Amino acid sequence: MAHEHKLEIFRGLVKFKSNISKIWGVLIFLSIITTIEVVLGIIRPAFLVETSFLGMHLLNWLFIILTLVKAYYIAWDFMHLRDEKVALRRTIVWTPIFLVCYLIFILLFEADYIHEVYKEGFIKWNF
Numbered sequence: 001m002a003h004e005h006k007l008e009i010f011r012g013l014v015k016f017k018s019n020i021s022k023i024w025g026v027l028i029f030l031s032i033i034t035t036i037e038v039v040l041g042i043i044r045p046a047f048l049v050e051t052s053f054l055g056m057h058l059l060n061w062l063f064i065i066l067t068l069v070k071a072y073y074i075a076w077d078f079m080h081l082r083d084e085k086v087a088l089r090r091t092i093v094w095t096p097i098f099l100v101c102y103l104i105f106i107l108l109f110e111a112d113y114i115h116e117v118y119k120e121g122f123i124k125w126n127f
Contacts (some may be wrong), residue, residue, distance in 0.1 A: 033069060
């Protein structure tokens with residue numbers, strides 16, 4: 001009861017002739033994203049490290065976004081979510097994305113609050 005999987009990526013922009021070539025294409029795409037993350041982590045451009053947005057450096061935001069892109073794409077292609085019905089895809093993909101964004105929001109604002117409390121001197125740094 002096997003059925004053929006779709007052999008294109010990026011919503012049909014790149015099409016492959018076999019599953020093996022598609023696996024190599026996805027591997028190259030994920031390797032490029034990982035290489036970008038590693039190079040940015042080594043170089044640490046000044047404008048990304050010195051600029052903050054919502055209490056965190058832009059470089060950290062970029063790492064989080066690229067990691068979510070990789071996780072989404074792994075689930076999309078290797079877990080064959082592209083072949084499932086729309087409601088199941090949305091349930092599986094959007095729920096964790098929402099929860100990760102909510103967790104990041106909570107962590108950033110709570111960490112900022114705790115930092116401000118320690119900075120103002122109400123409690124000593126006694127770790």
